[in-house]
Amino acid sequence: MGSIDGRRRAGVGSGIDYACPLDFTFNGRKLRGYKGDTLASALLANRIAVVGRSFKYHRPRGILSAGVEEPNALVRIGQDPRVEPVARATDVELYEGLVASSLNAWPSLRCDASAGLDLLHRFLPSGFYYKTFKWPKWDVHSTLIRRLAGLGKLPSQPDSDWYVKRNAWCDILVIGSGPAGLSAALASARKGASIILVEHQPELGGSALWRPGCVFGKDQAEWARSMAAELRTMPNVRSLTRTSAFGHYDDNLVAAVERISDHLEPPLRAGLPRQRLWKIQAAQVILATGAIERPLVFPNNDRPGIMLAGAVHEYLARYGIRAGDRAVIFTNNDSAYDTAFALKHAAGSTLVLDTRPRIHGELAEKAAAAGIDIKYDARILDVKGTPVKAVGFATGGVAATLDCDLIAVSAGWTPTLHLYSQAGGSLDFDDELQTFVPNRCPQAVRVAGAAAGIFDLEVCVNSGEAAAVGDDISPEPRQSGGVHAVPFIQERSDRQWIDFHNDVTLADVELSARENFVSVEHLKRYTTTGMAVDQGKTSNVNALLHLAAVTGRTPQQVGTTKFRPPYVPVTFGALAGQVVSERFHPLRRLFLHDLHVEEGAALTEMSGWLRPEYYSRSGETLDAAVRREVLAVRHNVGLFDSSPLGKIEICGEDAPLFLDRMFGTRASAMGIGEVRGCLATNDESVIIDDSHIARLSPNRYVIITTTAAGPTLASLSERLLQLEWPDLRVFITPVTTQWAMISLAGPRSRDVLGEADSGLPWAKLGYMRLWEGKVCDIPARIFQISFTGETAYEIMVPALAAAALWNRLREAGRAFGLEPFGLEALDTLRIEKGYIHVGVETDGATVPDDVRPGTADNDQDYLGQRSSRRSEGLRGGRLQLVGLISEDRQTKLPVGAEIASSWASPSEGHVTSSIQSPTLGYPVALAMLSDGRLRIGERLMLQHGDDSFSATVTAPCFYDPEGARL
């Protein structure tokens, strides 16, 4: 077939629908492709040779490959707000109206303002930014360097797409649906196993869909389609096309991303999610991920018009595109001859430069029959033109130059083992293939086909079937003729590119070795080879081969870096799924949420709960509202929703003993209805909670914990019970959300409670007492404990009855000036009283004696008791809880301010909490201060940023130190 639309369409590509033309734009230029094209194939067909600029030196770059390994053809797809900032043109399916533009070029691809950087390359080697630019100072240069760094431009609008996730489970997960993958999937499915088959391309079949050749006498593409058709009819098989497996984790968990609507023109995407993240757990994984061709390294080998030989073949066979009219093939192995034959057939003339002294056997005969011109013992010395116009080469020491517009290169194939390595698999260097092949994997992972270093088609198919049944298969024959190891040309190594994506040259590897970055992991970080979008798919092996050569080691000794997910770039949207905006993380709602909103509550998140911070009255500020609420509690009565406090029921004949061991508060000696406060500690005697324990019956207790510590304490109790004290008959049941808890606090709280329910047995109540019964006809537990410093009743009622109680108390409190109060007021009240907040006053080193003097004298044997006697806990100089009052009694001390005896002395503590006290009329603070209790009355300096303060040390309790109001 002649050319179609006057461009490079040289034949009928197997994957192209010429009846369906698609218009698209590239850098503002209107172009046409066809259904089945990728953006890269459409650009090639339109003779677009230069598609972008390289990352560091802004060198012009063309399309190198035809798949996910593409390091050069990186483009921006779409327009705000739907933008893919960095996409590989080889991996973007063409659709009507697609808008693409080049990266890293300004103001235009042709006239890039930063192109001059290439002229300065001698001054910009790897790691230059680590050791130069010291004058006048680094910051001056770093601004410019950081501006130049990075690829692509983020969209200016929030992502308008939506993304979904799916978990899936199967007996066998097959990744890759080329010849080996198809045969593995079908063989497994026929045995009845549940199969998930993952394929990156839109259609099952992989390279079988376009490569010439026969499988057991059948045309390869026809064979692949019949296999795929059979798989589609099997109910135990789920085929996922347009899906890329990108991460292999423990327990054979494989993450993959499915492109649901990326390939559709925008109007057809309505109602569809963009992508789906799959998390697949498989009993057995079969990797049939194929292999990626490596480029050969020679001077100016990054010029547009130099492509991988396999890619040239694929563009011809699959997309019907002749990538060049005058092609030169440069190879060190047999596989590039397939490309030579195909090009010869399509273009008429093809020159092969082979690094080997001779080829033999069937291949030699076939080449001769096809009239392929072969130059042996060949080296490319230079490339002229951008894009390629001529190649300078030497054969047997004789130099020559040849005009050409395409150089197809092949240095052999690298098995795609990223997932295998992520799964923990180790790799071995294969001298014959000059690359790494799979060795041993600790997970249930088998490798088939080219990924296992098997390149013969029928052996690939057999290896897939063998993987399905768990048989080993001999990897022979691999690549017929093997791969000829080509020494790199020593001259002009700074113009010989190893990593096209990151502009890394042979010289950079040599520099890395000279700087003693000889570990392959260091090489990667020093030179950036193998980083970013392409993750070194075409560069890693060449880089480590050269590192081995310059350091005098074998490639096996050099090894590979540990591959990390993702194998291909994954959008943040796919990773997030629907866990965005208001569903970013689960927020717990109070049972009285709606009532609080009606009351004008300003809500805030605390310990995972959405809670009232304060109740605003007619546009009050936070400070004004807090002042009003605090004074209401101090002078009248306040109502607080303390439902999130942790509640744990402890029951069983050994409950008293268990609690004695857990807490240093002698729970076994408590009377029925008695409540005791205690600082819960871990086995290192570090405070983990400020709890209250109440005894309900001889063998039944309830613990009230702080909000954050409820789950922690329940889990610690259960762990101790199961692992340390399994002989104890105790049942620990968290009941935090079975019960709501409403706190009535203030000098009029008893009046309000009495007004709400006149039948309460007051004789059974009292400070640190618990009574169980009914309040306002609701089953309830009343704790007379206080978090505010005022008489308070913490009333527990079943969650669904909370609204009734709240409303009743609101009504009853109307005559007594009752005000609901929020977290800010509670915090103010507790600081005035000198009560600690665990995690604010305390940290991971605070022991009870630091905040509550005398607790170190407890001789009861409980968790953490032994640790409390360690010299570290008893030494002088420990941080102890104190109060601080600023010298002028007007300045509110900042939380976090460091405390010192003088400006010159080191820090001796820090401010933990600080308020403007509505009750006292001046600001007060709590602090942890070295030997604080011995320093009451001392005047100290405080520093916070550039601000300085002075304050006097006081006892931590600023209000009612005798506790008369409780």
Add this chain to the structure above:
Amino acid sequence: MKAQEAVQPLEIRRMPHCAKLLLRGRSGDENFVAAVEQLTGISPPRRANSSAGERPSLLWMSPTGWLLLGLPMSQIETITLGLRTRLQDRSGDAINVSDEYDHIVIEGPTSVDLMATCCPLDLSQNAFPQGSVARTLAVGVPVTAHRPNGESAIHLYVDRSHCHYANDALRAQAREFA
């Protein structure tokens, strides 16, 4: 569901408040087992992640915990007091958790797919047949999942404080199946 009614592809129903009682004890404790059998008519299932009975039913929650569902609310106190009296708060317990959990039912041909979007546990019929129970995560919050005997629907028991979030998030996930 009546036969003539159209089958909804996916239904997410928040169920009315119902009685739930958490029984604590050891399955090897004959006194405890006998007391539970006598009070509920069901023997606590010993097999992990299983349930027994239909209405009422007992769900295995842990080696020492069973969730009793399907009781009339009026029986909560009777059973609680009965068990506590028999066991004297020594070798077992009954705790009313009716208000602690909200109850959501996922029903329809795509119910398993919906759960696969947000739950790391395989809740398909094969892996999670009738009578199965599991404590797991759905839409990021802890849930107890149950497929009752005689039903294909998946029942979720969600902490009440999380229920608003869970219900909202499940409906957002269901957009995919609309």
